Amino acid sequence: MARRTEWPGGGTDSSRAEKELPPQDPAEQARAICLRLLTGTPRTRKQLADALHKRGIPEEIADDVLSRFEDVGLIDDAAFAGAWVESRHHGRGLARRALARELRTKGVDSSLIDEAVGRLDAEQEEETARELVQRKLRSTRGLDRDRRLRRLAGMLARKGYPEGLALRVVRRALEEEGEDTEDLDFDGT
Numbered sequence: 001m002a003r004r005t006e007w008p009g010g011g012t013d014s015s016r017a018e019k020e021l022p023p024q025d026p027a028e029q030a031r032a033i034c035l036r037l038l039t040g041t042p043r044t045r046k047q048l049a050d051a052l053h054k055r056g057i058p059e060e061i062a063d064d065v066l067s068r069f070e071d072v073g074l075i076d077d078a079a080f081a082g083a084w085v086e087s088r089h090h091g092r093g094l095a096r097r098a099l100a101r102e103l104r105t106k107g108v109d110s111s112l113i114d115e116a117v118g119r120l121d122a123e124q125e126e127e128t129a130r131e132l133v134q135r136k137l138r139s140t141r142g143l144d145r146d147r148r149l150r151r152l153a154g155m156l157a158r159k160g161y162p163e164g165l166a167l168r169v170v171r172r173a174l175e176e177e178g179e180d181t182e183d184l185d186f187d188g189t
Contacts, residue, residue: 034065088102100117
């Protein structure tokens with residue numbers, strides 16, 4: 001809940017921007033809100049539209065302002081999706097499925113999501129999965145093989161990796177450590 005400040009003259013203001021500016025028409029308010037939100041981090045059109053709606057900006061005015069911001073390049077959902085995929089894949093090791101889910105929650109159009117996650121190929125995704133398993137492998141030493149398998153595969157599943165890929169990568173890592181994986185009940189393909 002926003003803190004309200006009482007000013008001389010009896011008025012209350014709920015945000016710094018509103019304190020600094022006299023009352024404006026809704027289009028000016030919408031522009032100010034969007035610029036303030038875009039200052040810290042890139043945002044999708046939907047995120048900005050939601051913020052404008054929450055602040056009571058009429059939908060028609062919000063659409064006009066957002067379209068103008070797109071025209072001048074301040075809002076670019078395709079660039080946002082590409083940067084998001086790059087950052088979250090390399091920084092957190094997220095797989096295509098998890099990245100697509102995150103972008104959907106941010107309101108990115110499905111065709112833009114497909115294009116952005118499509119830049120990650122299967123080899124790149126598998127290499128990242130191997131790196132994640134290698135980092136986690138040491139902390140599972142001392143556990144029995146099945147528990148290690150579940151922990152490592154579970155970690156990959158939480159990051160959006162398909163089950164077959166996760167099991168194949170974990171099995172290979174365990175074999176490289178000298179674990180016997182012959183009797184595991186999945187095919188490692």
